[in-house]
Amino acid sequence: MEQILFDDLMQSLKEAKAIARGQAPASRRFKVAPPDVKVVREKIGLSQSEFARLMRVSVRTLQNWEQHRRSPTGPAAALLKIVLTAPDVALKALHA
Known part of the structure; x- marks a missing residue:
């Protein structure tokens, strides 16, 4: 079983390398739109x-x-999503 797992991982790495080099299409892509920061701020x-x-x-x-010159990324984008989705919970946690 370990050899099968190893072979699967090696195949995945080869596929990832080909995708990164543009030699193969990705099987799926996810596009996450950043929240509108001004809307989030005004909402709370x-x-x-x-x-x-x-x-x-x-x-x-x-x-x-807010002026779309830059976009929040990583933890800031995640926190904005939380504030937008559950502002009461987020504010309570952030002010604690």
Whole structure:
């Protein structure tokens, strides 16, 4: 069984390498649209400075997100999604 697992992993790595080089199409792609930061902020009724402090980013970063010059990524994007989906829970957790 270990050899079968190893062979499967090696095949997956070969496929990933081919996809990365553009030699094979990916079997599926996921596109996640970042939330509209201004909409999220206005939904919970905070000023830019209050929301930036809550998100632990600079006001300038928040303004760049709101004006679509930059997009939040990683943990910031995940936190924005949580704030948008469950603002009461998120605010309670962030203020604790």
